[in-house]
Amino acid sequence: xxxxxxxxxxxxxxxxxxTQSHAWPAGASARVAEAPxxxxxxxxxxxxxxxxxxxxxxxxxxxxxxxxxxxxxxxVLVIIVAIAAFLIAKAIPALRANTANFWTFEGWFPNDNPPxxxxxxxxxxxxxxxALALLMAVPVAMGIALYLSxxxxxxxxxxxxxxxxxxxxxxSVVFGLWGRDYLIGPVTDLSGWLNKYFSWIPxxxxxxxxxxxxxxGSLVLAIMVLPIVTSLTREVFLQTPTANEEAAIALGATRWxxxxxxxxxxxxxxxxxxxxxxxxxxxxxxxxxxLTLGSTYAISFNVLESGGNTIAANIANRFAEANDTGRxxxxxxxxxxxxxxxxxxxxxxxxxYRRREFTESAA
Amino acid sequence: MAKxxxxxxxxxxxxxxxxxxxxxxxxxxxxxxxxxxxxxCGKSTFLRSINRMHEVLPGARVEGSLxxxxxxxxxxxVDVTAVRRTIGMVFQRPNPFPTMSIFENVVAGLKLNGVRxxxxxxxxxxxxxxxxxxxxxxxxxxxxxxxxxxGGQQQRLCIARTxxxxxxxxxxxxxxxxxxxxxxxxxxxxxxxLKDKFTIIIVTHNMQQAARVSDRTAFFSIxxxxxxxxxxxxxxxxxxxxxxxxxxxxxYITGRFG
Numbered sequence: 001x002x003x004x005x006x007x008x009x010x011x012x013x014x015x016x017x018x019t020q021s022h023a024w025p026a027g028a029s030a031r032v033a034e035a036p037x038x039x040x041x042x043x044x045x046x047x048x049x050x051x052x053x054x055x056x057x058x059x060x061x062x063x064x065x066x067x068x069x070x071x072x073x074x075x076v077l078v079i080i081v082a083i084a085a086f087l088i089a090k091a092i093p094a095l096r097a098n099t100a101n102f103w104t105f106e107g108w109f110p111n112d113n114p115p116x117x118x119x120x121x122x123x124x125x126x127x128x129x130x131a132l133a134l135l136m137a138v139p140v141a142m143g144i145a146l147y148l149s150x151x152x153x154x155x156x157x158x159x160x161x162x163x164x165x166x167x168x169x170x171x172s173v174v175f176g177l178w179g180r181d182y183l184i185g186p187v188t189d190l191s192g193w194l195n196k197y198f199s200w201i202p203x204x205x206x207x208x209x210x211x212x213x214x215x216x217g218s219l220v221l222a223i224m225v226l227p228i229v230t231s232l233t234r235e236v237f238l239q240t241p242t243a244n245e246e247a248a249i250a251l252g253a254t255r256w257x258x259x260x261x262x263x264x265x266x267x268x269x270x271x272x273x274x275x276x277x278x279x280x281x282x283x284x285x286x287x288x289x290x291l292t293l294g295s296t297y298a299i300s301f302n303v304l305e306s307g308g309n310t311i312a313a314n315i316a317n318r319f320a321e322a323n324d325t326g327r328x329x330x331x332x333x334x335x336x337x338x339x340x341x342x343x344x345x346x347x348x349x350x351x352x353y354r355r356r357e358f359t360e361s362a363a
Numbered sequence: 364m365a366k367x368x369x370x371x372x373x374x375x376x377x378x379x380x381x382x383x384x385x386x387x388x389x390x391x392x393x394x395x396x397x398x399x400x401x402x403x404c405g406k407s408t409f410l411r412s413i414n415r416m417h418e419v420l421p422g423a424r425v426e427g428s429l430x431x432x433x434x435x436x437x438x439x440x441v442d443v444t445a446v447r448r449t450i451g452m453v454f455q456r457p458n459p460f461p462t463m464s465i466f467e468n469v470v471a472g473l474k475l476n477g478v479r480x481x482x483x484x485x486x487x488x489x490x491x492x493x494x495x496x497x498x499x500x501x502x503x504x505x506x507x508x509x510x511x512x513x514g515g516q517q518q519r520l521c522i523a524r525t526x527x528x529x530x531x532x533x534x535x536x537x538x539x540x541x542x543x544x545x546x547x548x549x550x551x552x553x554x555x556x557l558k559d560k561f562t563i564i565i566v567t568h569n570m571q572q573a574a575r576v577s578d579r580t581a582f583f584s585i586x587x588x589x590x591x592x593x594x595x596x597x598x599x600x601x602x603x604x605x606x607x608x609x610x611x612x613x614x615y616i617t618g619r620f621g
Contacts (some may be wrong), residue, residue, distance in 0.1 A: 033498070134446070204428065243456060248471070250416055251447065252445065252448030252475060253475050261460065261475065265460070265462035266462055
């Protein structure tokens with residue numbers, strides 16, 4: 001902020017307005033406010049000229065555009081309703097045929113006669129792996145974003161930001177293959193080590209085999225959501241008004257204190273939105289988890305032992321072999337995933353809405 | 364609670380651009396000093412170098428010496444955050460923290476200094492808000508967002524936030540330029556009261572305001588665009604506005620030159 005005089009604002013302070021060109025003596029402030037208003041307009045031939053006022057146009061670009069945008073808005077609703085209707089219609093026959101409890105049964109045999117399958121373990125695996133992935137990714141992502149937006153020199157920040165965006169463009173099957181063929185080695189070693197020294201913590205218990213575990217799956221997921229969360233939170237942090245940052249600095253804040261006082265609170269809704277988008281990707285991620293998880297159907301908090309499964313990975317793994325009931329069962333699981341995502345988004349909205357009084361005035 | 368500010372040969376740069384050159388001036392404790400001059404003459408740059416806010420911008424730096432009560436604020440061993448706590452600043456546009464309530468805004472500086480005790484914060488907040496003539500207007504809604512106040516109230520909130528940490532010197536960078544006349548009057552009244560406790564330096568584009576509130580006035584100017592700003596004349600406000608010793612000051616005051 002250098003020498004930027006807000007001239008129009010100055011005029012209202014009841015004092016002299018000092019400009020390059022004023023011809024009247026100091027103190028004649030009233031004239032300043034009037035000057036731009038009373039520009040003379042020639043009669044009859046301006047845009048706002050004389051004659052009768054034209055009538056409102058019935059059909060014009062304005063109305064057409066209004067219709068187009070409304071149609072686009074309505075399309076979202078139509079698509080969502082259509083998807084939900086499709087899922088429900090296909091799922092009901094399979095759910096009727098299911099002889100086990102859909103919510104609690106731990107297993108997936110919809111192709112047998114009689115068919116038995118349960119969503120519990122899959123839904124649990126989905127939420128657990130996504131939550132673990134976020135737990136690992138979000139702190140790192142925010143650290144990177146804060147570094148890029150407020151510590152790194154601008155050029156370094158921009159080029160690193162570009163690299164991060166590039167990471168987001170890597171297809172998930174690549175991450176999956178990498179996880180399955182390479183990362184599995186180090187993760188197996190790490191699992192053994194964790195189990196040796198921390199087996200008293202239930203999540204690190206069990207006695208192997210290690211490798212294709214929730215730990216491997218959520219690590220791969222974490223790497224996949226990292227770029228989205230990083231690049232969104234970086235955008236958010238960059239948008240903090242300089243005035244707020246300077247206010248904190250002028251109060252004697254260090255860099256970190258300034259971030260805590262001005263940047264992080266201001267970016268809070270954006271951070272939540274970024275995390276939710278990351279969570280959305282983690283919940284729906286299919287192929288990377290189909291390649292890395294052990295595909296078992298048990299509810300277990302053990303993250304080291306081979307096993308784990310998610311709704312999306314299960315659909316990918318089992319769709320080819322499925323008969324009619326099998327497909328219906330997979331679609332029913334898709335419906336549950338749809339519901340989980342919906343609930344997560346509603347919760348995120350609620351968190352943002354609860355602080356609206358503060359965030360709205362911030363905008 | 365108030366200290367003397369002395370500048371000697373202060374020169375400030377934005378990268379390669381020299382914004383002000385060889386500014387020498389001493390501001391006495393418990394006075395209001397106004398910095399006036401045309402746009403781009405370096406008043407704000409000088410103001411911001413007094414609490415080391417200038418160097419926050421990338422590439423910006425200051426040469427020369429600036430002291431408060433004979434302590435060099437640009438000394439290598441000086442903690443820059445301590446300088447800014449000692450020399451508070453109020454900005455051109457009211458900038459309360461948008462995510463904080465009125466109360467949190469006022470005590471933000473204290474919290475940064477590690478004050479956590481609720482009773483101390485309550486007391487300090489009331490004291491600062493009373494000093495800023497805002498207490499009666501906000502005492503029933505301290506939990507509401509600071510950004511929900513009117514512009515003039517927001518600016519007084521920012522003043523309260525600044526004086527809550529009990530600085531020695533308060534810098535104001537065109538504090539009324541975004542405000543209506545009534546809010547401006549309220550802030551000017553406030554400056555009269557605050558100078559009992561603080562040394563106040565204010566940048567203003569409004570010469571009547573300078574004449575009304577200040578004891579001393581410094582006139583800055585530039586030869587032409589691109590030249591560094593210089594201090595042309597520094598004297599008692601009354602002298603500057605009635606009988607300035609430099610022709611250029613007189614031209615500016617009377618409006619013959621911008």
